[in-house]
Amino acid sequence: MKCPMCDIGTIKLARVTGPYDSDLPDVIVDGFEAGACSECGEEYFKRPRGTEASERVLAALLGKSTRLAPSEVRFLRRSLGMPARDFAETLGVSPEQLSRWENAGKKGTGKVQISATADRLVRAFVAAKKGLALPELRAIDASQSAPLQLRLTLGRQGWREVAAKSAA
Numbered sequence: 001m002k003c004p005m006c007d008i009g010t011i012k013l014a015r016v017t018g019p020y021d022s023d024l025p026d027v028i029v030d031g032f033e034a035g036a037c038s039e040c041g042e043e044y045f046k047r048p049r050g051t052e053a054s055e056r057v058l059a060a061l062l063g064k065s066t067r068l069a070p071s072e073v074r075f076l077r078r079s080l081g082m083p084a085r086d087f088a089e090t091l092g093v094s095p096e097q098l099s100r101w102e103n104a105g106k107k108g109t110g111k112v113q114i115s116a117t118a119d120r121l122v123r124a125f126v127a128a129k130k131g132l133a134l135p136e137l138r139a140i141d142a143s144q145s146a147p148l149q150l151r152l153t154l155g156r157q158g159w160r161e162v163a164a165k166s167a168a
């Protein structure tokens with residue numbers, strides 16, 4: 001396609017494999033497309049069936065059997081497009097507390113992870129807001145914390161899950 005930026009160069013999009021989001025480094029998607037303009041170098045990124053992919057990722061995250069990792073709490077908040085202050089107010093915690101949950105383990109932030117109760121509240125709230133099925137809350141083992149491992153690939157029938165490298 002012709003570059004809409006410079007109107008001279010052409011863009012060839014190629015299928016790429018990579019992390020879905022910087023907050024979910026172990027969620028890998030194979031099927032998005034990227035390319036750059038041959039003239040001006042402007043970079044383009046395309047997400048075929050992106051809504052479907054995002055619903056798959058959200059459902060997997062909401063249904064994961066271990067406690068939400070700090071960056072996953074942040075990802076869920078971001079998925080709602082909510083500023084930290086609004087999200088904290090909704091959950092009934094201070095912005096400082098939410099910040100601790102979202103940044104636990106980072107340098108100079110302490111290690112206060114989200115509580116088992118708040119973990120469930122966050123999932124239920126996001127599920128309700130997004131119109132997704134409520135996860136099986138009793139199945140969550142809050143004593144375990146491992147980032148979600150998920151690998152999605154885009155085929156003719158849409159996105160499907162393929163086995164992750166290391167089994168959880």
Ligand SMILES: [Zn+2]
Binds near residue numbers: 004005
């Ligand atoms: Zn261009």
